[in-house]
Amino acid sequence: MIEVNNIHYSAGSAKLIDGISFNVQPGELLAIIGANGAGKSTLLKLLCREIQASTGSISIRDQPIGAYKLENLAKFRSVLAQSNTLSISFKVHELVMMGRYPHFDNQPKDNDIRIVKAVMDETGISEFANRDYNTLSGGEQQRVQLARVIAQIYDQPQGLLFLDEPTNGLDLLYQQQILVLARSLANRGYCVVSILHDINFASRYADNILILKKGKRIAFGRPREVITQENIYQAFNIQVRLLNDDAFNCPLVIPAMMVSEQV
């Protein structure tokens, strides 16, 4: 569904994305991980067509991404950006309905109203439906924004969902709920690409993980293949221990003790 082939992107003399290739199939959740400044958001912007690669190609559903009209792309691809501030006030249900704007002209149809309600229920925000978005906490706002982007592609078979750090500002319960939701969307046939900072959430919920460092691909593959002490050290410059717990069929990491902690 998404084919990325040897893409490069520079800003001035800085190479922000340097020869990256990978693919994502329908039904898969891809997690992109890497240290601050590794190029994760830049890569997501390239996938969203917010910026264009200088060389290499990105195809979606077997068509070059540049061949789509933006209004057509918006019907089956939605994007949760990192920052979502609003300068004017909207009720929560109005904001979630904005996700449906690519699908109707003047008035929402019954289907749009049904989808907004279903998504608000699934994301646990129905109790805020009539609240002013700007009065919500940061974590509550994040859940509303997620509901908006899911509403956008809710009835699109094999829709594409791009998430830039969706668990930002959420407490542990909601971080997990967001990942469970992303996983269940993938299980329904969506293609989900998410930047994550939590390696353990990536390991537990993603089908594949792409590890970036300084715009380059360090590793791409199943969590068991790529979550290794060597790769984590290379990407994050930190020694970790790998844990294997029978309850989770994936590697989990904890930072190893630093010399300064040893007494």
Ligand SMILES: Nc1ncnc2c1ncn2[C@@H]1O[C@H](COP(=O)(O)OP(=O)(O)OP(=O)(O)O)[C@@H](O)[C@H]1O
């Ligand atoms: N327009 C630009 N000109 C020069 N450098 C840029 C530009 N945009 C981004 N960068 C740099 O490119 C690098 C990658 O940025 P990017 O935002 O993609 O990183 P990231 O992996 O998403 O980081 P974080 O985890 O901190 O959000 C950073 O060092 C950033 O400062």
